[in-house]
Amino acid sequence: MIQLGIIACGDVAFRTYIPGIQNVRDRATVAATFDPLAERAERAAAMFEGAVAYTSLEAFLAHPGLQGVLNLTPANFHTLVSQAVLDAGLHLLSEKPIASTVEEGQALARQAAKDGLIFLCAPATMATGRFQWLKSLIDKGAFGQLTVATGQMVNMGPAGWKDYTGDPRVFYSAAVGPVxxxxxxxxHGITGLLGPARRVQAFAGIALPERISTIPRIEGERISVESPDVNMIHLDFGDNRFAQILSSFAVPASNGPSTEIHGSLGSASILDSTWYDANGPADLFFRSDNEYGQAGWNRQERSPAPPVVDGEHLIGAGARHFVDCIDGTSAPIMTADHAIHILEIIHQAQESARTGKAIDLTTTF
Ligand SMILES: NC(=O)c1ccc[n+]([C@@H]2O[C@H](COP(=O)([O-])OP(=O)(O)OC[C@H]3O[C@@H](n4cnc5c(N)ncnc54)[C@H](O)[C@@H]3O)[C@@H](O)[C@H]2O)c1
Structure with missing residues (x-):
């Protein structure tokens, strides 16, 4: 039985990671939890037989038999906490972003590789059944020569997320933002399917400089928006393949798909409403009948790929994939190199928006 530890027992731990670990309870359990707030560490530990709750990181990391740790702290703590986990010689899954800077992420990745430790980073988009199935279709040539991808993740941000139990202010701060x-x-999905990007160009700005919280426990509180809430990012993958992504906290609602991939023979489209369903469908369009479907739209209720785990949530899929990597049933998909590449895209998109110039990317995965 794989012995896992959870650092930071906040909203995402209870909402998705703990259910994700419970989905693989035949192979893994939580042996230790850590949160500076004792009540939270204890509440998480109580969900696993024999788990010990800690309020000291050092004591937590020394828990006997611990094999892998999930770092679910707020973004600004990721580098420091991940460094401590790797220093303790433990496998690591970090929430995104992998670190505050590309250089910090690279240093962590080098240390993990040198010490033979698994180092995964959220999001788990590419570790889901749906995206692995789409990737296999692309690899088999079902869509022909890929041409362009579009993506959008749009909403008003967590100030309007009524059942959110964390601090929504963090998400509008200069350190976080919608991207x-x-x-x-x-x-992650678009680069996971098209490969590493070579160049980025972006427009971004703060369209609505203030939010009023509608979360009942802090209703009416004013939140200042310090990170661009509209971001239009263009990516160049080389060989005349491109992507455009809209990431925003200034859009009340949209009927647009979350991701579309287009090629010379067909297209794939994922509805926003199914985004967090790890086994959700993708509508496929083919220009003519072929072994993958008929000419025209092939709409689906479910992904035709067998679900890795029934009812899996995209974020929970990360916990399951971490267990798969530790017990050797899967090679790492949520690699540190992929997360570092995405962090570089995000930082250079900000720089491009500031300077008005397209920027060459230096990282790959
Ligand atoms: N909530 C979600 O659905 C969601 C989804 C995807 C990703 N995430 C990511 O998960 C991370 C946590 O988000 P959340 O929504 O759970 O936040 P949260 O505010 O609900 O919880 C954060 C927890 O971290 C603890 N904490 C603070 N500083 C710490 C430290 N130095 N060491 C250990 N624990 C510390 C807090 O006591 C709190 O329990 C963020 O990086 C966020 O982007 C959250």
């Missing part, structure tokens, strides 16, 4: 929070999901 790091949710745009990152489609960036």
């Amino acid at each position: 790091l929070d949710t745009g990152v999901y489609v960036l």
Whole structure:
């Protein structure tokens, strides 16, 4: 039985990671939890037989038999906490972003590789059944020569997320913003399917400089928006293949798909409403009948790929994939190199928006 530890027992831990670990309870359990708030660490530990709750990181990392740790802290703590986990010689899954800077992410990745440790980073977009199935269709040539992808992750941000139990202010701060929070999901999906990007260009700005919280426990509180809430990102993949992504906290609602991939023979389209369903469908369009479908739209209720785990949530899929990597049933998909590449895209998109120039990317995966 794989012994996992959870660092930071906040909203995402209870909402998706703990259910994700419970989905593979035949192979893994949580042996230790850590949160500076004892009540939270204890509440998470109580969900797993024999788990110990800690309020000291050092004591948590020394828990006997611990094999892998999930770092679910707020974004600004990721580098420091991940460094401590790797220093303790433990496998690591970090929430996104992988680090505050590309250089910090690269240093962590080098250390993990040197010490033979698994180092995964959210989001788990590419570790879902749906995206692995789409990737296999692309690899088999079902869509022909890929031409362009579009993506959008749009909403008003967590100030309007009524059942959110964390602090919504963090997400509008200069350190986070919509691209790091949710745009990152489609960036991982599109690059996971098209490969590493070579160049980025963006427009971005703060369209609505203030939000009023509608979360009942802090209703009416004013939140200042310090990170661009509209971001239009263009990617150049080389060989005349491109993508455009809209990531925004200034859009009340949209009927547009979350991700579309287009090629010379067909297209794939994912509805926003199914985005977090790890086994959700993708509508496929083919220009003529072929072994993958008929000419025209092939709409689906479910992904035709067998579900990796029934009812899996995209974020919970990351916990399952971490267990798969530790027990050797899967090679890492949510690699540190992929997360570092996405972090570089996000930072250079900000720089491009500031300077008005397209920027060459230096990282790959
Ligand atoms: N909530 C979601 O649905 C969601 C989804 C995807 C990703 N995430 C990511 O998960 C991370 C956490 O988000 P959340 O929504 O759970 O936030 P949250 O505010 O609900 O919880 C954060 C927890 O971290 C603890 N904490 C703070 N500083 C810490 C430290 N130095 N060491 C250990 N624990 C510390 C807090 O006590 C709190 O329990 C963020 O990086 C966020 O982007 C959240």
